[in-house]
Amino acid sequence: MDKIYIENLEFIGNHGVFPEEKFLHQKFIISVTMETCTRKAGVGDDLTHSTHYGFVSEDIERVFFSKSFDLIEALAENIAKEILIKYPLIKNVKVMVKKPWAPIKKHFDFVAVEITRSRNIAYLSIGTNIGNLKSNLEEAITNISSLENTQIKKISNFLETEPFGDVKQDNFLNACLEIETLFTPQELLKELLNIEIKMGRIREIKWGPRIIDLDILLFNNFIVQEENLVIPHPWMCERSFVLDPLNEIAPNIVHPLENKYISILKRDLDKSI
Structure with a gap:
C-alpha cells in the first residue's frame, strides 16, 4: 500500500477528563498516515484518483472542535472513523494524537495515543x-x-x-x-x-x-x-x-x-x- 502523511497538525482545545481541562486551553498535535493506492493518480496526474490532504486536514479540525472529548482515545477514534467513512480510497488509517501539555507533575515531552483502523x-x-x-x-x-x-x-x-x-x-x-x-x-x-x-x-x-x-x-x-x-x-x-x-x-x-x-x-x- 502507498501512504499519504499529514504530520503534526496543531490545535488548541479543551479535551481532558479533569474539570480544569474543560476551560484551560491545551495544545494537541495530530498526525495521520493513510494507506491507499496512488498508482492511477501518479500515472495520470489526476487528483480524482487520490485523497486531498487539505480536505482531510479540514475534517480533522472539524472533528477536533466538534465537542470536548474526555479522552484522546475517543478523539483519535472519531478522526479515524471520519476519514474511513468520507474517503473511500483510504483502506487503512493510523492516527496519533499527542498531548504535550497533559496535567502530569513530571518532566515529559508529550503523552500520546496511536490507533490503526481499517476497512x-x-x-x-x-x-x-x-x-x-x-x-x-x-x-x-x-x-x-x-x-x-x-x-x-x-x-x-x-x-x-x-x-x-x-x-x-x-x-x-x-x-x-x-x-x-x-x-x-x-x-x-x-x-x-x-x-x-x-x-x-x-x-x-x-x-x-x-x-x-x-x-x-x-x-x-x-x-x-x-x-x-x-x-x-x-x-x-x-x-x-x-x-x-x-x-x-x-x-x-x-x-x-x-x-x-x-x-x-x-x-x-x-x-x-
Missing part, C-alpha cells in the same frame, strides 16, 4: 428453514445493509439445501454475502446476533430449525480463536451449502488456514462427496 471485508453465511424462506433471507439482508458503516458488496444466489446433522427438519435456503464494514470481528458478531434476536431466532436444538442463521465465515485474512468466535468458520470447508454460494461471489479468496482458494476447497469437497 474490513467479511464474508457471511445466511440461512433459514422456518416460514417464508425467501422473505427471511431478504429481511436479513436488509437488516445487515442497515448496520452502521457497513455495505453489502456482493450477494450470492439463494440455494436450497438439505439440512446438516441428524435433526429431521425442512430444507434450508442459504446464501453468502460479501460486506465491507468498520466493525471489528467481535462488534460484527454482536450486531449479527442482535439481528437474529430481532428476527425471532430461538436457540433450542443444535443444528435444528431456525428462522435465521448468520455466521461470519471470513474476516479479512484474520485468524480469530476466542471463546465465542472462531474465524475462519471451523466447519465451512465441510459444508457445500457454505462453499457453493461463497464460491459464487469469492472463488479467488484464500482461506487463511487451509491456504487454498475457495474454488479449490469447493472442488476438493465435491470430490469427497
